[in-house]
Amino acid sequence: MNQTSDLFKRISQDKSKREIAYFTMEAALDDELPTYSGGLGVLAGDTLRSAADLGIPVVGITLLQQYGYFHQGLDENGAQIETEVKWDPKQKLTQLPNYIELKIENRIVQVMVWEYDIVGKYGYVVPVYFLDVNTEANDPKDRKINTSLYGGELYTRLCQEIVLGIGGIRMLRDLGYRNIVKYHLNEGHASLLTLELIRESGYSSYEKIKKACVFTTHTPVPAGHDVFDFEMVKGVISPVYIDYLKDILEGENPVNLTTISLKLSHFINGVSAKHADVSRNMFKDPDIASITNGIHSASWTAHSFQKLFDQYIPNWDIDPSHFVRAMYIPDTEIWKAHMTAKGKLIQLIEDETGKRMDLNTLTIGFARRAAGYKRADLIFSNLERLVQLGEGKIQIVFAGKAHPKDNDGKNLIRKVFEGMDKLKGKIEIVYLENYGMRLGGIITSGVDVWLNNPQRPREASGTSGMKAAHNGVLNFSVLDGWWIEGCVEGVTGWAIGPKPTEDNLVSYDEKKDTDSLYDKLEKVIIPLYYEDQDKWIEMMKYTISLNASYFNTHRMIKEYALRAYHATPLFQ
Numbered sequence: 001m002n003q004t005s006d007l008f009k010r011i012s013q014d015k016s017k018r019e020i021a022y023f024t025m026e027a028a029l030d031d032e033l034p035t036y037s038g039g040l041g042v043l044a045g046d047t048l049r050s051a052a053d054l055g056i057p058v059v060g061i062t063l064l065q066q067y068g069y070f071h072q073g074l075d076e077n078g079a080q081i082e083t084e085v086k087w088d089p090k091q092k093l094t095q096l097p098n099y100i101e102l103k104i105e106n107r108i109v110q111v112m113v114w115e116y117d118i119v120g121k122y123g124y125v126v127p128v129y130f131l132d133v134n135t136e137a138n139d140p141k142d143r144k145i146n147t148s149l150y151g152g153e154l155y156t157r158l159c160q161e162i163v164l165g166i167g168g169i170r171m172l173r174d175l176g177y178r179n180i181v182k183y184h185l186n187e188g189h190a191s192l193l194t195l196e197l198i199r200e201s202g203y204s205s206y207e208k209i210k211k212a213c214v215f216t217t218h219t220p221v222p223a224g225h226d227v228f229d230f231e232m233v234k235g236v237i238s239p240v241y242i243d244y245l246k247d248i249l250e251g252e253n254p255v256n257l258t259t260i261s262l263k264l265s266h267f268i269n270g271v272s273a274k275h276a277d278v279s280r281n282m283f284k285d286p287d288i289a290s291i292t293n294g295i296h297s298a299s300w301t302a303h304s305f306q307k308l309f310d311q312y313i314p315n316w317d318i319d320p321s322h323f324v325r326a327m328y329i330p331d332t333e334i335w336k337a338h339m340t341a342k343g344k345l346i347q348l349i350e351d352e353t354g355k356r357m358d359l360n361t362l363t364i365g366f367a368r369r370a371a372g373y374k375r376a377d378l379i380f381s382n383l384e385r386l387v388q389l390g391e392g393k394i395q396i397v398f399a400g401k402a403h404p405k406d407n408d409g410k411n412l413i414r415k416v417f418e419g420m421d422k423l424k425g426k427i428e429i430v431y432l433e434n435y436g437m438r439l440g441g442i443i444t445s446g447v448d449v450w451l452n453n454p455q456r457p458r459e460a461s462g463t464s465g466m467k468a469a470h471n472g473v474l475n476f477s478v479l480d481g482w483w484i485e486g487c488v489e490g491v492t493g494w495a496i497g498p499k500p501t502e503d504n505l506v507s508y509d510e511k512k513d514t515d516s517l518y519d520k521l522e523k524v525i526i527p528l529y530y531e532d533q534d535k536w537i538e539m540m541k542y543t544i545s546l547n548a549s550y551f552n553t554h555r556m557i558k559e560y561a562l563r564a565y566h567a568t569p570l571f572q
Contacts, residue, residue: 034068
């Protein structure tokens with residue numbers, strides 16, 4: 001394999017072979033790189049890791065944030081305490097001598113670049129380039145553009161998106177990437193790259209630009225898309241792009257970045273079958289396709305399960321479709337691997353909080369970005385019933401950050417703490433601080449049941465439950481996003497609430513959801529866990545076999561390669 005690996009390394013060093021540029025506002029590449037806030041960034045990182053494993057000719061473009069996303073602390077009442085994350089890019093990234101210039105408010109802004117290399121299983125390298133404006137050559141105002149991820153007002157957001165889109169294209173050229181034929185926009189933040197492509201092409205035809213662009217939308221509600229007043233954009237962006245914008249937007253209409261991406265991309269997709277359907281209705285575009293998200297299997301599988309899969313499912317990490325063979329792993333080995341992962345979570349909880357949870361108690365996990373629609377407090381809707389069904393039988397682990405400006409999300413965390421306080425001495429509950437990649441991996445592999453109960457249809461896809469499935473953790477979720485495709489009731493997990501129908505496609509019933517949550521916990525999940533371990537382990541094997549084999553980024557990026565990029569992976 002050494003000769004093959006050397007060949008792949010040489011191929012990966014040849015910039016003329018790179019055909020796809022993947023643009024993303026955030027990317028989760030390393031737990032010590034504070035360059036992501038949540039699921040969008042984790043998906044980007046997993047996508048690029050799978051590209052490296054499979055030899056797909058991709059380069060990544062993102063922004064370097066001076067303080068990254070914030071560090072979360074929580075006081076005794078659940079109030080979120082935010083502190084800046086000060087980090088030194090030199091510890092993880094390599095600064096390159098390249099730089100480009102662009103214009104913001106008639107000021108010349110210099111953009112420099114850092115490189116992070118993702119090395120795939122066989123040595124193929126996917127470089128990720130971080131654009132940085134914090135240089136002495138720039139005006140102090142411009143040096144603050146990339147102070148923090150999603151920070152500042154609309155003006156700052158617009159400037160960040162100019163740097164990412166327009167600056168990203170110019171940097172690719174300066175770095176020597178002359179043969180890029182596809183530009184993948186991971187959400188609409190990078191849509192201004194289309195303006196630079198138009199400028200490069202001599203403003204001849206938008207069809208050429210459209211053929212080059214792929215757009216993945218992740219947000220199933222209109223309010224989640226960036227929109228700027230045309231006059232504001234006119235005063236910030238270089239004048240050379242104004243006529244292009246007028247043409248695209250059919251006048252001086254609000255600059256909706258998603259609209260630009262929709263109009264100038266030949267392939268557009270949602271991130272689950274349900275989300276694609278919602279997007280087709282929302283954008284009035286019947287051609288929006290569906291490519292369901294996944295996760296990078298090797299990154300999110302606990303060490304105990306990695307060893308088990310190495311023994312019973314060789315090459316699972318390069319071809320996760322092999323997970324279908326998980327049904328043949330002995331029950332005792334599955335349970336041993338699970339209890340090892342669970343023990344690591346129990347130990348971390350004690351180290352972090354001083355609370356000692358019980359290894360043999362049914363443990364429910366709920367960890368994701370704290371946002372109102374995700375309803376972290378739904379399980380506390382009827383405390384009396386929760387105590388009745390769960391006292392001495394369940395324990396719950398929470399984690400998740402609220403965006404600094406999301407007061408509803410912050411209030412949600414406080415509600416969880418209120419529930420914890422009222423249930424003290426009856427049901428053990430913890431809320432772990434500063435949710436990130438490392439903590440996420442420990443929680444998703446260490447609980448017994450993964451709980452997810454968003455308001456339909458707000459969950460575009462969701463990936464945390466996919467991580468759980470890779471570790472045999474059973475999902476208990478509202479039928480939204482990926483779980484509509486992954487749920488086989490009583491086999492891979494359980495559904496909360498009714499099945500989606502035409503009547504409830506864009507609605508939800510809180511009472512039906514809470515009744516379903518409590519009923520299934522009381523009558524199905526808790527009895528099964530304590531009274532029929534053989535059936536429980538069988539379900540663990542089914543969720544690995546059926547869900548992990550499909551909901552992974554190796555399968556996902558192969559779909560992009562074949563359907564959107566028209567590129568062939570080096571390693572099949």
